[in-house]
Amino acid sequence: MTGNEPVPAADAGIREDVPTSARSYGWALGGKDNYEVDRQAMLMALQTFPESVDIARENRRFLYRAVRYLARDVGIRQFIDMGCGLPTDNNVHQVAQAFAPDASVVYVDIDPVVLAHGRALLADNERTAVIQADLRDPEAVLAHPQTRRLIDFDRPVAVLFLSVVHHLLDDDDPRRVLRTIIDRAVPGSYLALSQVVSDDPDKGAELSEMILNAGVPWQTRTPDQLTAFLDGLEPVDPGVVELSAWRPDPDQPELAPVDEPLQPYLGASKINRRVYQCGGVLRRP
Numbered sequence: 001m002t003g004n005e006p007v008p009a010a011d012a013g014i015r016e017d018v019p020t021s022a023r024s025y026g027w028a029l030g031g032k033d034n035y036e037v038d039r040q041a042m043l044m045a046l047q048t049f050p051e052s053v054d055i056a057r058e059n060r061r062f063l064y065r066a067v068r069y070l071a072r073d074v075g076i077r078q079f080i081d082m083g084c085g086l087p088t089d090n091n092v093h094q095v096a097q098a099f100a101p102d103a104s105v106v107y108v109d110i111d112p113v114v115l116a117h118g119r120a121l122l123a124d125n126e127r128t129a130v131i132q133a134d135l136r137d138p139e140a141v142l143a144h145p146q147t148r149r150l151i152d153f154d155r156p157v158a159v160l161f162l163s164v165v166h167h168l169l170d171d172d173d174p175r176r177v178l179r180t181i182i183d184r185a186v187p188g189s190y191l192a193l194s195q196v197v198s199d200d201p202d203k204g205a206e207l208s209e210m211i212l213n214a215g216v217p218w219q220t221r222t223p224d225q226l227t228a229f230l231d232g233l234e235p236v237d238p239g240v241v242e243l244s245a246w247r248p249d250p251d252q253p254e255l256a257p258v259d260e261p262l263q264p265y266l267g268a269s270k271i272n273r274r275v276y277q278c279g280g281v282l283r284r285p
């Protein structure tokens, strides 16, 4: 299995009539595991928010820099990747294990397509596992046998919520979701997160409405609404910022090229910046 085979639509739980975040986002990263409905949803969003492809790709670049920082500079050896998405280049365990071969990663996602492809490509060594769980139920993630096998909570852990926080509605109690694991982890553990934000609440609400109407849970926030969830944690320099400003590295690995229909949108965020993605890495003191 290479991960590029057509998705087995007959598999239980896989919907071809509703777009999913994992598949639409994966398309913007150059992935092939998506349906017409996912591509149409992305193209429709691009009519109003042409910066969306850049936002997705900037997040994936941030993922590389954040995981590298945690594994190489801080010495983190255990990662829980909440809402891990479809496998692509430089998945969390590949970045972490490049700098720390003994690093363990538990990948968590709710989308059955992620599970179908992830089991082969993300769980490719004994130090990684992919579990199907709802990240809004962090207790279930903590109790899962694979989490218990791979993560030693007496040692520091990094919990990742990358390009995921906008999938948490206020009714989901995002603070509880983000903080349950990190607040129980030992001091010296880390939280890394990102979410699509807007400085203009009206623009943010417009984006939320569009994506909610497509059937994907979504809540755009302002940067202040995001950082309100993070009290008591110590942001690593430069803090919670637009992702391209988080320790930029012009020499980091390139992402896969995007499909032809998305190519005209590359670079659109230089002109349109009504929505963007904000995030950072924070230490539990």
Ligand SMILES: C[S@@+](CC[C@H](N)C(=O)[O-])C[C@H]1O[C@@H](n2cnc3c(N)ncnc32)[C@H](O)[C@@H]1O
Pocket (backbone or CB within 6 Å): 021, 022, 025, 059, 060, 063, 082, 083, 084, 085, 086, 108, 109, 110, 111, 114, 133, 134, 135, 136, 161, 162, 163, 164, 167
């Ligand atoms: C935009 S992708 C981000 C993927 C990856 N974290 C990254 O940064 O490249 C969001 C992922 O979160 C997952 N997700 C959304 N809501 C979820 C939930 N309630 N439980 C588990 N996973 C969820 C989606 O299935 C999708 O794979």
